[in-house]
Amino acid sequence: MVPKFDVRKANAEKKYAGELSFSFEAEPSLVEIPFVSISSPVDAKLHYEILEDDSVEITGSLAFTLKGSCSRCLKETQQRVSGQVEGYFVLNGTDGEDYSYSNGVIDFGEFLRDSVIFLMPARLVCNETCVAPDYKED
Ligand SMILES: [Zn+2]
Structure with a gap:
């Protein structure tokens, strides 16, 4: 299940910044490498900050494992992939540049897919030195 973040609740509890840690299953269609799939849940370690105007800044990292046939x-083989991600959520936003949320709750679905x-x-x-198999011409 894709996690949601209840901004209203965090505001009510005066938790204007904090950590969000969770795992989720990525959709298989996100992998476009032939014969490769994501073999683990995606681990998310995010930091949130609620700004004055109720927009929310998310920064943090994602990590997951790719498994399948070496492209060469x-x-x-398998490989652990990880990196920094960030997103900016605007309450009832209309600007296509940022993510929008409404009713006080952020759905991380689109942001996590994009990330x-x-x-x-x-x-x-x-590995960096492996070579493509020789195709002998006869
Ligand atoms: Zn290889």
Whole structure:
């Protein structure tokens, strides 16, 4: 299930900044590398900050494991992918640049999808020196 963040509740409790830690299942369609899939839940460690105008700044990191065929030599391999992500959520926002939320609750779905795609490498390689198999011409 994609986590939500209750901004109203955090405001009511005067928790204007804090940490959000959770794991979620990424949609398989986010991986465009052939014969590769995400083999672990995505770990999210996020920091939030609620600003004066109720917009919310999210920064933090995501980590997940890719598993499948090496894009070069086709050997089974896996790789841990991690990196920094950030998002800016505007209450009832209309500007397409930022994420929007309404009714006091942020749904992280779109942000997390975008973040996984942002961190996704173009290919999975078992190591830097592996080579493509020779195709003998006869
Ligand atoms: Zn390889």
